[in-house]
Amino acid sequence: MTEVDTAIESRFDATSGAPAVHNALYIAISGKMYNEEAPEGIDIEKESYITFHELNAQPEYNFSSSFEVVSYQFNIFAFTITALDSFFTKLKDLYDNCTLTVSGYTSVYMKRKQSRRMPVENYWQRVVEYEVYLQKT
Amino acid sequence: MAKVFIDKDKIVQGVQDPAKKFLIALGYAIEAQAKRNQKEVNYIDTGRSMASISTNWTGSGMDRKAMTAGGVAEGIYGIGQPQGEEFTVVVGSNVFYFPYIELGTKKIRAGAMLRNALAKYVARIRGAK
Numbered sequence: 001m002t003e004v005d006t007a008i009e010s011r012f013d014a015t016s017g018a019p020a021v022h023n024a025l026y027i028a029i030s031g032k033m034y035n036e037e038a039p040e041g042i043d044i045e046k047e048s049y050i051t052f053h054e055l056n057a058q059p060e061y062n063f064s065s066s067f068e069v070v071s072y073q074f075n076i077f078a079f080t081i082t083a084l085d086s087f088f089t090k091l092k093d094l095y096d097n098c099t100l101t102v103s104g105y106t107s108v109y110m111k112r113k114q115s116r117r118m119p120v121e122n123y124w125q126r127v128v129e130y131e132v133y134l135q136k137t
Numbered sequence: 138m139a140k141v142f143i144d145k146d147k148i149v150q151g152v153q154d155p156a157k158k159f160l161i162a163l164g165y166a167i168e169a170q171a172k173r174n175q176k177e178v179n180y181i182d183t184g185r186s187m188a189s190i191s192t193n194w195t196g197s198g199m200d201r202k203a204m205t206a207g208g209v210a211e212g213i214y215g216i217g218q219p220q221g222e223e224f225t226v227v228v229g230s231n232v233f234y235f236p237y238i239e240l241g242t243k244k245i246r247a248g249a250m251l252r253n254a255l256a257k258y259v260a261r262i263r264g265a266k
Contacts (some may be wrong), residue, residue: 037246044243055249058260071256077243082141120242127247 001057004070004132007100007107008052021052025090045122048078050087055129066136068105069111072126084124086118095130105134139176157194157224162194163258170254171228178248180238188232190250191215195223228254 032049053070078084241247
């Protein structure tokens with residue numbers, strides 16, 4: 001869902017205070033979090049970064065309201081386990097149980113479902129899955 | 138009512154408990170959906186990984202072996218029998234590279250064949266009245 005993509009990006013890019021400061025994840029990964037895939041110009045062989053994308057969306061209904069349950073996956077790529085774990089901790093701090101600002105919906109929750117760390121060629125990756133529960137406004 | 142397509146021919150005759158039969162049928166339905174998903178995302182080269190998506194359960198007697206990198210396929214493809222006393226149905230693959238196409242890497246987007254198949258059936262069961 002494009003609205004959720006935008007909400008996830010906005011939370012990542014958000015600043016606070018004066019002078020404006022980004023969150024810990026943004027600073028640690030140097031702002032390199034991308035929807036779907038890393039853009040041209042990123043040296044994927046040398047740089048750490050994060051990608052995220054939607055896995056699936058399921059509608060839910062009760063007597064009076066419509067909901068969307070949307071699953072999202074984040075892939076964190078790093079060259080050491082220490083760096084990978086550090087990015088993961090900061091990702092959890094930013095998104096676990098957060099309230100997203102989603103156009104046309106009230107964000108009910110963003111819940112981490114599962115994650116898995118795995119080696120790939122010369123780098124490490126952690127796959128983190130979230131469930132975003134939205135109520136239509 | 139949840140709609141689950143059951144291929145009765147695939148259910149082992151030895152299983153008598155209806156709850157277990159239902160779970161096994163659900164496993165096969167998820168397996169079939171996962172294979173359809175793999176075709177949809179077009180992550181098929183030789184067909185080896187798709188053929189390896191399979192269902193197994195506690196006490197099935199289908200003791201398959203995991204395949205390692207560079208391993209040669211021996212016997213039938215498929216995921217091993219779950220261990221433990223609790224009755225469990227598993228759907229998955231024993232091909233070593235399957236996690237990489239399911240979860241993605243820097244070079245390929247996550248196929249999410251199994252997870253999306255599971256999500257579809259969980260949603261159907263949630264919607265059961």
